[in-house]
Amino acid sequence: MAAKLGQYLLTIWIVLSLNFLLPRLMPGNPLAQLDNPQGSPMPLSEEQRTRLMAYYGLDKPLGQQYADYLSGLARGDLGWSISSNAPVLSVLLGRLRWTLLLVGTSTVLYVLLGIALGSFSAWHRHSLVDGFLLTVTSVAGSFPAFFLAMLLIVVFGVRLGMFPLGGAQSPFLLQAAPLARGLDIARHMVLPALALVLTNVGEVYYLTRNAMVQTLGDTYITVARSKGLRERRLLFGHALPNALLPIITLIALRFGALVMGAVMVEVAFAYPGVGSAIVEASVSRDYPLLQGAFALITVTIMGANLLADILHGVLDPRIRHAA
């Protein structure tokens, strides 16, 4: 476990250092790109230029810049966002709750759905339903998340008018009663969450199915069955808990892909999360915001992976004792 932790810390250090180095490795300096007249849609004001200069500390030696960058990070200072004219951290935290709401809801839904469908498929292996589920989830998982999002907008938003076309809430409901506001937020989240659930459910489904097929073939299941245990008890009491172990790892491994899917879905739905912030920052060349969002996302993903490793150790005595 200590070795694992060391590896994560090493990786976080490398990623944050890349975050520091990349803009400085670009031809010229970060400001040169911003000053490029045809490449920059937003000319910089003198105040922004000064702020940016101070953020990058370009007049100081590289080692000093690096030390400042790291100590800034440690204090939670991610710099100053040019386009929002506010600290990057506060801009991102304002966006983060929407992303967490969307990603959290989608994760719970796609994991539960995947486990349910996967167990069902494994139990009825080689049946028509099994083949059908396998095909449908493979196809759904092959849609680029943003393309599926566009289709959902056309069908359920434009044609059927059932759900809003984008955004996270209706502006005129901001002062409404909590219940009305909650319902409004939920209505805005249905289509983005649906896009994420559909594009992600396949992996959990397939892994559950395979893990269950393998587990159901194990000798201890045969023993349990020959003891006369009911099939339901066999499935949920014996097979599923063992099959769930690799699923926890998968959820963590998929977390990065899910977040990036969320980025694209957010952009497609103009959902005001961290993902939209990345694209807005990239269009307006708000590099401090872009780098802040990158640092936040990477550290979150790696945190999720570390959590999965720890959970896996807690749940699986074989790993706990081997370590």
Added chain:
Amino acid sequence: MSRYSLLRALASNRLSLVGLILLGAFALAALLAPWLAPADSGVTFAPLLAPASGHLLGTNDLGYDLWGEFLHGARFSLFLGGTAALASAAIGLLVGVVAGYFHRGGFWLMRLVDVLLCIPRFPLIVLMAAFTRPGLTTLLVFFILFGWPSVARIIYARIRAEKQSEYIAAVQAIGARDGRILFRHLLPAALPVAFVRLVAEVQHVIMAEAGLSFLGLGDPTMQSWGMTLSHASRYPALLLTDVWQWWVLPPGLAITAVCVSLVFVGLALDPLANPRLRQE
């Protein structure tokens, strides 16, 4: 575990046959793009034409022929996905086999692989793309850079397990040299696993490029399906009128079809790499 079983696994599965046929059709369209596309890609026509005989998929808001864009997009996506995945698989296979066989140096090589695997690759590619606005070559470099470690990891594990087999001990006992054991025995054993990863990698690269382009992080002059979708998404009335049907639907469905095909092929190959899934 020979080439024969690889082909048989593909041919005996209906879904993977559908996948192979679809992939073949797209590859053909990509190869023949210069002849199938009506005009050079630089030529513009009247903007926002509906599909008609001259323009199978109509034109976009700038007057570019969308059928031509579609064909060149097939070229771009398949070439990028195929090349990046092949290179990643080749590098990963080499590193995995060598690291698995020569344990002392291999251990440290695999620690490097572990660290690379730990980095969430798509966010990092997004960051690098935001700074560089990559074209084809830069994208290739990005995807290979982050593609090979996962292949190396899985091949390494396979080789380490295979090295324990009795037949390897037997070959060593009769005095076979390292090179012979590596290339005659261990490499063929690891090939099916590498092939399964290769298929998954093609799919990943095509998806990731489409995503990057959609986010507006690619070279805007690049002709890829993702770039067509990215341009389309910037057209204000896109989803409210009918234009999305010939502007968004063809490239979007094409990406989906290619990825589905690769998934089906991958599913058919899975039992080769994972013997516990084989039917009793």
